[in-house]
Amino acid sequence: MTAEIEPMDRDDGTSEERTSETQENSKRVHLTRWFRQRPTSLEFWDAVVTDDSLVWCFLGESFKSLLLRADVSEYSRKEVENCANDGLPELSEQNISVPLSALQRIELDTGARFRRSKLTVTWERTDGDDTVTWELYGTSDSDPQVELVESLAADDRFAHVDVHIHRRSGLL
Incomplete structure:
Protein backbone atom coordinates (compact mmCIF):
# COMPACT_ATOMS: atom_id res chain seq x y z
CA MET A 1 0.00 0.00 0.00
CA THR A 2 1.21 3.47 -0.79
CA ALA A 3 -0.18 6.64 0.75
CA GLU A 4 0.65 10.03 -0.58
CA ILE A 5 -0.36 13.26 1.14
CA GLU A 6 -0.58 16.31 -1.05
CA PRO A 7 -1.10 19.80 0.31
CA MET A 8 -2.96 21.62 -2.40
CA ASP A 9 -1.31 24.60 -4.07
CA ARG A 10 -3.30 27.67 -4.96
CA ASP A 11 -3.61 28.63 -8.61
CA ASP A 12 -2.76 32.32 -8.83
CA GLY A 13 -2.95 32.43 -12.62
CA THR A 14 -5.45 34.65 -14.29
CA SER A 15 -8.21 33.16 -16.34
CA GLU A 16 -10.17 34.65 -19.18
CA GLU A 17 -13.41 36.43 -18.40
CA ARG A 18 -16.49 34.20 -18.22
CA THR A 19 -20.17 34.84 -18.59
CA SER A 20 -22.23 35.38 -15.43
CA GLU A 21 -23.91 32.00 -15.93
CA THR A 22 -20.56 30.23 -16.04
CA GLN A 23 -19.35 32.18 -13.02
CA GLU A 24 -22.46 31.14 -11.07
CA ASN A 25 -21.95 27.50 -11.99
CA SER A 26 -18.22 27.63 -11.24
CA LYS A 27 -18.84 28.90 -7.72
CA ARG A 28 -21.12 25.97 -6.86
CA VAL A 29 -19.42 22.68 -6.08
CA HIS A 30 -21.59 19.64 -5.33
CA LEU A 31 -19.90 16.84 -3.35
CA THR A 32 -22.32 13.95 -3.54
CA ARG A 33 -22.87 10.38 -2.31
CA TRP A 34 -21.49 10.62 1.23
CA PHE A 35 -22.74 9.02 4.42
CA ARG A 36 -22.07 9.65 8.08
CA GLN A 37 -21.95 6.75 10.52
CA ARG A 38 -24.02 7.18 13.66
CA PRO A 39 -24.35 4.61 16.47
CA THR A 40 -27.56 3.08 15.11
CA SER A 41 -27.88 4.49 11.61
CA LEU A 42 -26.27 5.82 8.47
CA GLU A 43 -27.09 9.42 7.52
CA PHE A 44 -26.78 10.30 3.84
CA TRP A 45 -25.50 13.80 3.03
CA ASP A 46 -24.44 15.91 0.08
CA ALA A 47 -22.23 18.96 0.57
CA VAL A 48 -22.82 21.98 -1.66
CA VAL A 49 -20.36 24.86 -1.73
CA THR A 50 -22.11 28.10 -2.67
CA ASP A 51 -20.81 31.67 -2.93
CA ASP A 52 -20.60 32.18 0.83
CA SER A 53 -21.26 28.86 2.59
CA LEU A 54 -20.94 25.11 2.62
CA VAL A 55 -24.40 23.61 2.98
CA TRP A 56 -24.73 20.08 4.34
CA CYS A 57 -27.87 18.71 2.71
CA PHE A 58 -29.55 15.84 4.56
CA LEU A 59 -30.82 13.22 2.12
CA GLY A 60 -32.12 10.56 4.47
CA GLU A 61 -31.28 7.99 7.09
CA SER A 62 -31.00 4.24 6.99
CA PHE A 63 -30.90 2.23 10.19
CA LYS A 64 -28.37 -0.55 10.62
CA SER A 65 -31.09 -3.03 11.52
CA LEU A 66 -32.14 -4.94 8.41
CA LEU A 67 -35.79 -4.43 9.37
CA LEU A 68 -35.43 -0.65 9.38
CA ARG A 69 -33.25 -0.14 6.30
CA ALA A 70 -34.35 2.66 4.03
CA ASP A 71 -33.70 3.20 0.38
CA VAL A 72 -32.26 6.69 0.00
CA SER A 73 -33.40 7.40 -3.51
CA GLU A 74 -31.97 9.65 -6.17
CA TYR A 75 -34.97 11.93 -5.73
CA SER A 76 -33.38 13.80 -2.80
CA ARG A 77 -30.10 14.22 -4.68
CA LYS A 78 -31.90 15.57 -7.75
CA GLU A 79 -33.83 17.97 -5.52
CA VAL A 80 -30.54 19.31 -4.10
CA GLU A 81 -29.00 19.49 -7.57
CA ASN A 82 -31.92 21.48 -8.98
CA CYS A 83 -32.38 23.82 -6.01
CA ALA A 84 -31.11 27.41 -6.10
CA ASN A 85 -28.24 28.18 -3.71
CA ASP A 86 -30.34 30.32 -1.37
CA GLY A 87 -32.99 27.60 -1.06
CA LEU A 88 -30.64 24.79 0.01
CA PRO A 89 -30.78 25.39 3.79
CA GLU A 90 -34.59 25.19 3.72
CA LEU A 91 -34.83 21.89 1.80
CA SER A 92 -34.68 19.96 5.08
CA GLU A 93 -34.76 21.04 8.70
CA GLN A 94 -31.62 18.92 9.26
CA ASN A 95 -29.61 20.89 6.68
CA ILE A 96 -26.66 22.80 8.09
CA SER A 97 -25.17 25.94 6.57
CA VAL A 98 -21.53 26.66 7.45
CA PRO A 99 -20.07 30.05 6.43
CA LEU A 100 -16.96 29.63 4.28
CA SER A 101 -15.10 31.87 6.74
CA ALA A 102 -15.68 29.27 9.49
CA LEU A 103 -14.11 26.39 7.54
CA GLN A 104 -10.71 25.29 8.82
CA ARG A 105 -9.81 22.02 7.09
CA ILE A 106 -11.02 19.81 4.23
CA GLU A 107 -9.32 16.46 3.89
CA LEU A 108 -10.07 13.82 1.28
CA ASP A 109 -8.74 10.28 1.54
CA VAL A 121 -14.39 18.65 7.17
CA THR A 122 -13.59 20.80 10.22
CA TRP A 123 -15.18 24.15 10.94
CA GLU A 124 -15.54 26.59 13.81
CA ARG A 125 -18.95 26.98 15.40
CA THR A 126 -20.57 30.34 14.76
CA ASP A 127 -20.45 31.15 18.49
CA GLY A 128 -16.68 30.58 18.33
CA ASP A 129 -16.58 28.24 21.33
CA ASP A 130 -15.20 25.12 19.64
CA THR A 131 -14.78 23.27 16.38
CA VAL A 132 -16.86 20.60 14.69
CA THR A 133 -15.37 17.76 12.66
CA TRP A 134 -17.45 15.55 10.41
CA GLU A 135 -16.14 12.35 8.88
CA LEU A 136 -18.14 11.08 5.94
CA TYR A 137 -17.56 8.01 3.81
CA GLY A 138 -18.21 7.49 0.13
CA THR A 139 -21.12 5.24 -0.76
CA SER A 140 -20.45 2.12 -2.80
CA ASP A 141 -21.44 3.86 -6.04
CA SER A 142 -19.52 7.10 -5.46
CA ASP A 143 -16.28 8.29 -6.94
CA PRO A 144 -13.64 9.95 -4.73
CA GLN A 145 -14.32 13.42 -6.25
CA VAL A 146 -10.66 14.41 -6.25
CA GLU A 147 -11.16 17.00 -9.01
CA LEU A 148 -13.85 18.78 -7.00
CA VAL A 149 -11.69 19.01 -3.88
CA GLU A 150 -8.76 20.19 -6.02
CA SER A 151 -11.00 22.94 -7.42
CA LEU A 152 -11.71 24.08 -3.85
CA ALA A 153 -7.98 24.26 -3.12
CA ALA A 154 -7.51 26.51 -6.16
CA ASP A 155 -10.42 28.76 -5.18
CA ASP A 156 -9.47 32.07 -3.51
CA ARG A 157 -12.44 31.75 -1.13
CA PHE A 158 -10.60 28.79 0.47
CA ALA A 159 -7.23 30.52 0.93
CA HIS A 160 -7.63 30.26 4.73
CA VAL A 161 -8.63 26.56 4.63
CA ASP A 162 -6.17 23.66 4.83
CA VAL A 163 -7.12 21.45 1.89
CA HIS A 164 -5.38 18.08 1.66
CA ILE A 165 -5.80 15.00 -0.50
CA HIS A 166 -4.45 11.61 0.58
CA ARG A 167 -4.02 9.45 -2.49
CA ARG A 168 -3.89 5.72 -1.91
CA SER A 169 -2.97 2.95 -4.25
CA GLY A 170 -3.15 -0.76 -3.69
CA LEU A 171 -5.71 -2.85 -1.87
CA LEU A 172 -5.78 -1.05 1.48
Missing part, protein backbone atom coordinates in the same frame (compact mmCIF):
# COMPACT_ATOMS: atom_id res chain seq x y z
CA THR A 110 -9.30 8.67 -1.85
CA GLY A 111 -9.57 5.20 -0.39
CA ALA A 112 -8.48 2.00 -2.12
CA ARG A 113 -10.01 -1.21 -3.39
CA PHE A 114 -11.02 -2.39 0.09
CA ARG A 115 -11.22 0.99 1.82
CA ARG A 116 -13.93 3.59 1.21
CA SER A 117 -13.03 7.16 0.38
CA LYS A 118 -13.37 9.51 3.35
CA LEU A 119 -14.13 13.22 3.49
CA THR A 120 -13.26 15.05 6.72
Whole structure:
Protein backbone atom coordinates (compact mmCIF):
# COMPACT_ATOMS: atom_id res chain seq x y z
CA MET A 1 0.00 0.00 0.00
CA THR A 2 1.21 3.47 -0.79
CA ALA A 3 -0.18 6.64 0.75
CA GLU A 4 0.65 10.03 -0.58
CA ILE A 5 -0.36 13.26 1.14
CA GLU A 6 -0.58 16.31 -1.05
CA PRO A 7 -1.10 19.80 0.31
CA MET A 8 -2.96 21.62 -2.40
CA ASP A 9 -1.31 24.60 -4.07
CA ARG A 10 -3.30 27.67 -4.96
CA ASP A 11 -3.61 28.63 -8.61
CA ASP A 12 -2.76 32.32 -8.83
CA GLY A 13 -2.95 32.43 -12.62
CA THR A 14 -5.45 34.65 -14.29
CA SER A 15 -8.21 33.16 -16.34
CA GLU A 16 -10.17 34.65 -19.18
CA GLU A 17 -13.41 36.43 -18.40
CA ARG A 18 -16.49 34.20 -18.22
CA THR A 19 -20.17 34.84 -18.59
CA SER A 20 -22.23 35.38 -15.43
CA GLU A 21 -23.91 32.00 -15.93
CA THR A 22 -20.56 30.23 -16.04
CA GLN A 23 -19.35 32.18 -13.02
CA GLU A 24 -22.46 31.14 -11.07
CA ASN A 25 -21.95 27.50 -11.99
CA SER A 26 -18.22 27.63 -11.24
CA LYS A 27 -18.84 28.90 -7.72
CA ARG A 28 -21.12 25.97 -6.86
CA VAL A 29 -19.42 22.68 -6.08
CA HIS A 30 -21.59 19.64 -5.33
CA LEU A 31 -19.90 16.84 -3.35
CA THR A 32 -22.32 13.95 -3.54
CA ARG A 33 -22.87 10.38 -2.31
CA TRP A 34 -21.49 10.62 1.23
CA PHE A 35 -22.74 9.02 4.42
CA ARG A 36 -22.07 9.65 8.08
CA GLN A 37 -21.95 6.75 10.52
CA ARG A 38 -24.02 7.18 13.66
CA PRO A 39 -24.35 4.61 16.47
CA THR A 40 -27.56 3.08 15.11
CA SER A 41 -27.88 4.49 11.61
CA LEU A 42 -26.27 5.82 8.47
CA GLU A 43 -27.09 9.42 7.52
CA PHE A 44 -26.78 10.30 3.84
CA TRP A 45 -25.50 13.80 3.03
CA ASP A 46 -24.44 15.91 0.08
CA ALA A 47 -22.23 18.96 0.57
CA VAL A 48 -22.82 21.98 -1.66
CA VAL A 49 -20.36 24.86 -1.73
CA THR A 50 -22.11 28.10 -2.67
CA ASP A 51 -20.81 31.67 -2.93
CA ASP A 52 -20.60 32.18 0.83
CA SER A 53 -21.26 28.86 2.59
CA LEU A 54 -20.94 25.11 2.62
CA VAL A 55 -24.40 23.61 2.98
CA TRP A 56 -24.73 20.08 4.34
CA CYS A 57 -27.87 18.71 2.71
CA PHE A 58 -29.55 15.84 4.56
CA LEU A 59 -30.82 13.22 2.12
CA GLY A 60 -32.12 10.56 4.47
CA GLU A 61 -31.28 7.99 7.09
CA SER A 62 -31.00 4.24 6.99
CA PHE A 63 -30.90 2.23 10.19
CA LYS A 64 -28.37 -0.55 10.62
CA SER A 65 -31.09 -3.03 11.52
CA LEU A 66 -32.14 -4.94 8.41
CA LEU A 67 -35.79 -4.43 9.37
CA LEU A 68 -35.43 -0.65 9.38
CA ARG A 69 -33.25 -0.14 6.30
CA ALA A 70 -34.35 2.66 4.03
CA ASP A 71 -33.70 3.20 0.38
CA VAL A 72 -32.26 6.69 0.00
CA SER A 73 -33.40 7.40 -3.51
CA GLU A 74 -31.97 9.65 -6.17
CA TYR A 75 -34.97 11.93 -5.73
CA SER A 76 -33.38 13.80 -2.80
CA ARG A 77 -30.10 14.22 -4.68
CA LYS A 78 -31.90 15.57 -7.75
CA GLU A 79 -33.83 17.97 -5.52
CA VAL A 80 -30.54 19.31 -4.10
CA GLU A 81 -29.00 19.49 -7.57
CA ASN A 82 -31.92 21.48 -8.98
CA CYS A 83 -32.38 23.82 -6.01
CA ALA A 84 -31.11 27.41 -6.10
CA ASN A 85 -28.24 28.18 -3.71
CA ASP A 86 -30.34 30.32 -1.37
CA GLY A 87 -32.99 27.60 -1.06
CA LEU A 88 -30.64 24.79 0.01
CA PRO A 89 -30.78 25.39 3.79
CA GLU A 90 -34.59 25.19 3.72
CA LEU A 91 -34.83 21.89 1.80
CA SER A 92 -34.68 19.96 5.08
CA GLU A 93 -34.76 21.04 8.70
CA GLN A 94 -31.62 18.92 9.26
CA ASN A 95 -29.61 20.89 6.68
CA ILE A 96 -26.66 22.80 8.09
CA SER A 97 -25.17 25.94 6.57
CA VAL A 98 -21.53 26.66 7.45
CA PRO A 99 -20.07 30.05 6.43
CA LEU A 100 -16.96 29.63 4.28
CA SER A 101 -15.10 31.87 6.74
CA ALA A 102 -15.68 29.27 9.49
CA LEU A 103 -14.11 26.39 7.54
CA GLN A 104 -10.71 25.29 8.82
CA ARG A 105 -9.81 22.02 7.09
CA ILE A 106 -11.02 19.81 4.23
CA GLU A 107 -9.32 16.46 3.89
CA LEU A 108 -10.07 13.82 1.28
CA ASP A 109 -8.74 10.28 1.54
CA THR A 110 -9.30 8.67 -1.85
CA GLY A 111 -9.57 5.20 -0.39
CA ALA A 112 -8.48 2.00 -2.12
CA ARG A 113 -10.01 -1.21 -3.39
CA PHE A 114 -11.02 -2.39 0.09
CA ARG A 115 -11.22 0.99 1.82
CA ARG A 116 -13.93 3.59 1.21
CA SER A 117 -13.03 7.16 0.38
CA LYS A 118 -13.37 9.51 3.35
CA LEU A 119 -14.13 13.22 3.49
CA THR A 120 -13.26 15.05 6.72
CA VAL A 121 -14.39 18.65 7.17
CA THR A 122 -13.59 20.80 10.22
CA TRP A 123 -15.18 24.15 10.94
CA GLU A 124 -15.54 26.59 13.81
CA ARG A 125 -18.95 26.98 15.40
CA THR A 126 -20.57 30.34 14.76
CA ASP A 127 -20.45 31.15 18.49
CA GLY A 128 -16.68 30.58 18.33
CA ASP A 129 -16.58 28.24 21.33
CA ASP A 130 -15.20 25.12 19.64
CA THR A 131 -14.78 23.27 16.38
CA VAL A 132 -16.86 20.60 14.69
CA THR A 133 -15.37 17.76 12.66
CA TRP A 134 -17.45 15.55 10.41
CA GLU A 135 -16.14 12.35 8.88
CA LEU A 136 -18.14 11.08 5.94
CA TYR A 137 -17.56 8.01 3.81
CA GLY A 138 -18.21 7.49 0.13
CA THR A 139 -21.12 5.24 -0.76
CA SER A 140 -20.45 2.12 -2.80
CA ASP A 141 -21.44 3.86 -6.04
CA SER A 142 -19.52 7.10 -5.46
CA ASP A 143 -16.28 8.29 -6.94
CA PRO A 144 -13.64 9.95 -4.73
CA GLN A 145 -14.32 13.42 -6.25
CA VAL A 146 -10.66 14.41 -6.25
CA GLU A 147 -11.16 17.00 -9.01
CA LEU A 148 -13.85 18.78 -7.00
CA VAL A 149 -11.69 19.01 -3.88
CA GLU A 150 -8.76 20.19 -6.02
CA SER A 151 -11.00 22.94 -7.42
CA LEU A 152 -11.71 24.08 -3.85
CA ALA A 153 -7.98 24.26 -3.12
CA ALA A 154 -7.51 26.51 -6.16
CA ASP A 155 -10.42 28.76 -5.18
CA ASP A 156 -9.47 32.07 -3.51
CA ARG A 157 -12.44 31.75 -1.13
CA PHE A 158 -10.60 28.79 0.47
CA ALA A 159 -7.23 30.52 0.93
CA HIS A 160 -7.63 30.26 4.73
CA VAL A 161 -8.63 26.56 4.63
CA ASP A 162 -6.17 23.66 4.83
CA VAL A 163 -7.12 21.45 1.89
CA HIS A 164 -5.38 18.08 1.66
CA ILE A 165 -5.80 15.00 -0.50
CA HIS A 166 -4.45 11.61 0.58
CA ARG A 167 -4.02 9.45 -2.49
CA ARG A 168 -3.89 5.72 -1.91
CA SER A 169 -2.97 2.95 -4.25
CA GLY A 170 -3.15 -0.76 -3.69
CA LEU A 171 -5.71 -2.85 -1.87
CA LEU A 172 -5.78 -1.05 1.48
